[in-house]
Amino acid sequence: MSATRRLQKELGDLKNCGVKAYENVECEETNLLKWTVLLLPDKEPYNKGAFKVGITFPVDYPFKPPKVAFETKIYHPNVDEEGKFCLPIVTAENWKPATKTEQVMMALLSLINEPEPNHPIRADVAEEFQKDHKKFMKTAEEHTRKHSEKRPE
Amino acid sequence: MDDEDMSCTSGDDYGGYGDEDYYNEADVDAADDVAVTPTHSEEADYECLNVNQVERVFTDGVNSLVSRVPVNEKFARILLEANQWDVEKIVKHFRQDRTEFMRRSHIDARPEPRRKLSATATSIAKGYCSVCAMDGYSELPHLSCGHCFCEHCWKSHIESRLSEGVAARIECMESNCEVYAPAEFVLKIIKSSNALKLKYERFLLRDMVNSHPHLKFCVGNDCQVIIRSTEIKPKRVTCLSCHTSFCVKCGADYHAPTSCDTIRQWMTKCADDSETANYISAHTKDCPQCHSCIEKAGGCNHIQCTRCRHHFCWMCFGDWKSHGSEYYECSRYKENPSVAAEANHVKARRALEKYLHYFERFENHSKSLKMEEELRDKIRKKIDDKVNEHNGTWIDWQYLHKSVSLLTKCRYTLQYTYPFAYYLSAGPRKNLFEYQQAQLEKEVEELAWAVERADGTARGALEAHMHRAEHKRQTLLHDFFF
Numbered sequence: 001m002s003a004t005r006r007l008q009k010e011l012g013d014l015k016n017c018g019v020k021a022y023e024n025v026e027c028e029e030t031n032l033l034k035w036t037v038l039l040l041p042d043k044e045p046y047n048k049g050a051f052k053v054g055i056t057f058p059v060d061y062p063f064k065p066p067k068v069a070f071e072t073k074i075y076h077p078n079v080d081e082e083g084k085f086c087l088p089i090v091t092a093e094n095w096k097p098a099t100k101t102e103q104v105m106m107a108l109l110s111l112i113n114e115p116e117p118n119h120p121i122r123a124d125v126a127e128e129f130q131k132d133h134k135k136f137m138k139t140a141e142e143h144t145r146k147h148s149e150k151r152p153e
Numbered sequence: 154m155d156d157e158d159m160s161c162t163s164g165d166d167y168g169g170y171g172d173e174d175y176y177n178e179a180d181v182d183a184a185d186d187v188a189v190t191p192t193h194s195e196e197a198d199y200e201c202l203n204v205n206q207v208e209r210v211f212t213d214g215v216n217s218l219v220s221r222v223p224v225n226e227k228f229a230r231i232l233l234e235a236n237q238w239d240v241e242k243i244v245k246h247f248r249q250d251r252t253e254f255m256r257r258s259h260i261d262a263r264p265e266p267r268r269k270l271s272a273t274a275t276s277i278a279k280g281y282c283s284v285c286a287m288d289g290y291s292e293l294p295h296l297s298c299g300h301c302f303c304e305h306c307w308k309s310h311i312e313s314r315l316s317e318g319v320a321a322r323i324e325c326m327e328s329n330c331e332v333y334a335p336a337e338f339v340l341k342i343i344k345s346s347n348a349l350k351l352k353y354e355r356f357l358l359r360d361m362v363n364s365h366p367h368l369k370f371c372v373g374n375d376c377q378v379i380i381r382s383t384e385i386k387p388k389r390v391t392c393l394s395c396h397t398s399f400c401v402k403c404g405a406d407y408h409a410p411t412s413c414d415t416i417r418q419w420m421t422k423c424a425d426d427s428e429t430a431n432y433i434s435a436h437t438k439d440c441p442q443c444h445s446c447i448e449k450a451g452g453c454n455h456i457q458c459t460r461c462r463h464h465f466c467w468m469c470f471g472d473w474k475s476h477g478s479e480y481y482e483c484s485r486y487k488e489n490p491s492v493a494a495e496a497n498h499v500k501a502r503r504a505l506e507k508y509l510h511y512f513e514r515f516e517n518h519s520k521s522l523k524m525e526e527e528l529r530d531k532i533r534k535k536i537d538d539k540v541n542e543h544n545g546t547w548i549d550w551q552y553l554h555k556s557v558s559l560l561t562k563c564r565y566t567l568q569y570t571y572p573f574a575y576y577l578s579a580g581p582r583k584n585l586f587e588y589q590q591a592q593l594e595k596e597v598e599e600l601a602w603a604v605e606r607a608d609g610t611a612r613g614a615l616e617a618h619m620h621r622a623e624h625k626r627q628t629l630l631h632d633f634f635f
Binding site: 005006008009010060062063064086089092093096097098099100103119 | 283284285286287300302306309310312313317324325326327328329330455457459
């Protein structure tokens, strides 16, 4: 499998990059194609918790994009109830083999920190975000407290 | 690609009927023969080309561009493909905003930050390919942007893009780099694999033909012919190789007086009772720009068409660019669900009744056309019998054959008036159309009656019927098609 070397390198780079926005980068013991990353957004209302993201690499990685989805529930205009979201850099049409998982994580983080209500998956949440921002912040914060993972010390 | 398949053989489709071609020619003349001279032709001006001839069309385009602007042939092809082979438009952009135009056309890379450039330089020095994360490569092929990757990764990338159907627009592997790989580069990388090479050439030809406004693949099964025509109206072409007739604009069955968009809508609607069609209508929509059928696979409503790259909103079909806060207007509709649902139910019933009215007539004429095929065979046999019995010569009985041909032609047009009428909004134009349609219908049925009883009808009377039917057909086409 040609993906092995590339994945090992990326896993190493990601673990040692020293960026505070994500931690606990892990891959399944028997399967290098399945990773989890703990995402730590730094903007309210998501900065009170941590969110687990699952990454599944296809066998023909890096020529096909990885599948990325939240495993932790998150109340966000751009993430649906199943944890799926629309991130252009990992779509089949836009995917580039030289794009690194680190870039994908940064793109996801910026989507979480800066929601795009004009490009929503959950129209109801997006409407609340735009029309009643206070209520949105309150709901999202409560949701984060209730469902998200603990931030590592 | 095989050149030998392209020769135009006159196939003997009817098993033993050697004079088929003669009959077909008689069809074309039938209208003139009954003294209705059409002011416009329903046949498009066209020529049938084989792959080599099409390659010459492309080469001519490339040469004319290269002689006008300072660009080499491999980039000229990319420019022409991306700009519908419009040499004037490209020349104009070269004068106005050359640098930006070359970047926008995926030929030149956009400038990169110095930090990234020096990182690239370091990895090249080590022979490092960042896609497979291996170093020590002596050769790292790259496009005009200078992003280097090993040959093996390039090959896998090209293979992967081909599996998605991308050929003319294969981009560099670097993130955010939009430079396209010229054919010359791709072919060099995949030279060792004949299967890949064939696939690439086939897809590239498809992309080039599709991007050229005057070229269209013949829609016949396994037919390699490419039709070249500058026709703007949806007229008819007939492939000289496989004899398939179709509309020069959309490739569907010839459909005058109906327009391409209308017939497309109609055919989708007609296929509605099949499960696939139900799925298609429930889960797919057509791109508002190029009308490709798009299936939405994710939740996101911002759709980019993979074919024409148009960005649009899945809900309201508006251009995505003009789509700021108006988004919520598309979801607001369900404000009073019970009233809306009831009204929809009534509306749906009425719509169904209207549709069935037109559909039944459309279908009925289609069935009649099939049955009249048998009539044509019968008359052919009748003529043979008469000639064998020395009752007149073959030429003497030609008018019988012509009468069936003309009947087919008129009924065919009549069939396609129904989708046209279905989508026509009420008003004087529709009234006029339906009046003319009714007249054509009457003449067609009278002609059919006369043809079926041709033995008992005098030649003069039959020819009078033919004349009237063709006259009504021409009038209708003249007023609503040409």
